[in-house]
């Protein structure tokens with residue numbers, strides 16, 4: 040490799056700049072032979088003994104090479120010239136210093152390896168549920184259910200709440216399962232032929248989907264010698280634990296914090312970095328997660344840095360470049376991960392129907408009972424949707440264990456389930472306390488119970504507002520919970536090792552549980568609503584979309600009449616009626632506002648749904664009902680909320696925006712009565728098959744008010760357009776048809792000729808299968824479309840804005856979706872793209888995006904297709 044450094048160059052006169060230029064690769068190349076190199080430099084009198092000492096004082100081989108380079112810079116051209124001639128010489132076996140890499144592992148190394156496996160096995164063999172009783176041992180292997188893992192790149196700007204995004208993602212994943220490749224835990228590091236090795240893996244998935252459990256599975260299999268994934272050692276770190284590090288630290292100390300048994304062999308373990316896997320769990324819980332864009336790195340295991348610097352240095356390969364890393368995170372935080380270095384993106388998609396059933400069997404350990412209760416859940420769409428998330432599956436099993444069915448207070452909304460969950464656990468808790476103290480039930484009842492719940496809820500609320508999920512025992516908000524047995528039912532506790540002793544650190548088992556308790560506090564006390572919910576929706580749209588989404592849904596559900604009554608009866612909590620009424624009025628005014636402006640409205644629809652009060656919907660009196668629910672795959676729960684709103688509100692639907700929602704035939708058919716009253720329907724960026732097109736055609740045939748239709752990027756061809764044009768001909772009310780990026784040919788467009796310019800005053804059909812000659816004839820006045828038909832890139836200003844919109848979308852889409860877009864946009868013939876026009880910049884930027892995606896892509900066939908397009912785009 041040193042040959043490469045100087046090959047083909049006349050080194051005289053440029054040696055100094057050469058070593059500056061090649062500094063990083065020199066460090067990589069020479070770290071394994073630094074000691075031998077020093078000897079040679081000494082013997083050639085380039086270095087003196089003091090220089091040598093200076094170098095040897097540096098911690099670790101990489102730092103030593105850097106020091107050599109620094110000293111050489113001071114010594115000037117001649118010294119550097121000699122140095123380069125030395126490094127160009129082939130390495131003699133004796134000079135190779137990567138000792139531990141080349142030598143067979145020592146006995147000590149192998150013994151520690153086995154011991155470490157035993158430690159990991161011991162630590163991972165029990166399943167720890169948040170409410171596991173002290174001393175209770177539930178075997179992990181008895182409870183573990185297979186998780187669906189898929190290779191996948193995820194958009195980095197997922198801001199929506201994970202739990203809710205989950206149902207949508209899950210369903211769309213299922214639909215597209217053929218396109219995605221399933222992987223199993225043992226395939227995480229496997230590579231397709233010829234692909235570069237997978238070293239850094241990012242595992243994402245929403246709250247409660249099983250990221251930590253997957254990590255536990257990897258550790259247990261490793262501990263049991265079942266699956267080593269090719270590693271000698273796995274080091275497990277959680278960000279919860281790393282949060283406790285509050286001063287500069289080095290990697291060695293971080294490893295030893297929880298693994299003192301590795302101390303003796305740690306040098307060898309770190310030297311064998313290609314046999315080492317480090318797992319970092321729960322990046323979203325890292326309190327410094329916004330600060331990982333560091334510019335200071337640590338390069339040696341003994342170098343000190345802030346904890347985020349050590350982490351980022353490992354991720355970017357500045358530190359232990361050959362070490363494999365698995366990083367888990369909820370999607371909300373991945374925008375802060377240096378994803379450029381990630382070799383593989385893995386998404387945990389949770390349970391499918393079979394796994395839910397398997398979970399029930401394992402949980403109830405009685406086949407008959409499990410089957411009976413599974414049937415109850417399967418018949419309840421909402422419940423079933425939630426069960427795809429293992430954590431919910433667990434919560435629902437807890438509820439069922441208590442009540443055996445959902446009869447009586449049948450849960451209809453997400454809040455209902457959480458309220459029942461709270462009640463179920465409180466009941467167990469009070470009964471157990473009564474049993475333990477030998478007293479009658481109610482020891483912790485009445486006031487005492489509601490006070491304890493409010494204490495917990497207070498903690499949840501204030502920490503949520505500060506976006507905190509970890510609470511130290513020394514915190515003044517935590518202190519009142521000391522000794523409260525209720526807290527241990529709902530809070531996770533861990534003991535943090537601190538220099539002066541230990542400290543307890545608490546968290547709710549899941550963020551959703553914290554959000555629920557926070558909403559209980561806000562509803563049941565005189566705490567004013569948080570500012571973001573107070574704001575007029577015109578100012579607060581953005582914030583309302585963010586981290587308080589689920590909190591506001593819970594708040595709405597808790598303030599509903601049925602839940603306030605239930606909580607009063609079961610928990611002794613009462614809420615101020617004025618507050619409930621104020622919240623309801625705010626919900627109505629938010630809905631009015633969002634409808635009139637056509638801003639994203641889904642969360643407010645869920646708030647309304649949570650209330651389950653038909654009269655509330657009737658109060659919505661927006662001047663125009665513009666419903667924008669675009670850009671995320673919608674789940675059955677979302678459709679429930681949309682339909683609920685549309686059924687409850689009177690008035691015609693001005694606009695329904697279902698762009699990029701994975702809308703299906705069933706969903707559109709279900710919405711049919713509302714579509715007949717809709718003026719503008721946007722269903723672009725969904726794969727629309729003929730059945731779905733038929734539903735739209737039916738609406739066109741029957742509706743007297745349907746004036747605008749958007750079906751861009753829906754993969755439709757002439758046949759589908761023919762069905763639509765026949766339907767338009769029936770009522771002749773459609774004015775605008777947007778159908779860019781499809782497979783329509785000139786023949787298809789000609790089917791619209793008698794419909795333009797009346798009723799169709801605008802047809803946008805760029806990026807379809809139309810040749811240049813056809814474009815000219817179609818655009819000619821008097822022909823098929825004339826002025827009302829746009830098939831070409833004529834108006835620069837309009838399409839420049841369009842291009843940047845498409846680019847933004849491409850940058851957050853999956854590789855598969857990117858390929859679909861590329862397939863369309865690369866059909867444009869180049870001579871129509873006038874030099875200097877917007878299209879050049881557009882294709883250049885698109886080319887860059889494709890190149891970076893191809894570099895990161897681990898699926899060979901997808902990568903090859905991306906590379907083909909890269910070639911096309913670099914004409």
Ligand SMILES: Nc1ncnc2c1ncn2[C@@H]1O[C@H](COP(=O)(O)OP(=O)(O)OP(=O)(O)O)[C@@H](O)[C@H]1O
Pocket residue numbers: 167168169182183184185186244245246247248249250251252253321368369398429430431433548549550
């Ligand atoms: N594969 C599984 N088999 C059985 N139970 C599971 C499995 N995965 C998850 N669970 C259940 O779901 C709960 C939550 O899982 P886990 O803590 O791994 O989620 P997570 O994705 O790490 O969530 P968060 O993002 O909130 O940290 C577990 O405590 C367990 O009860």
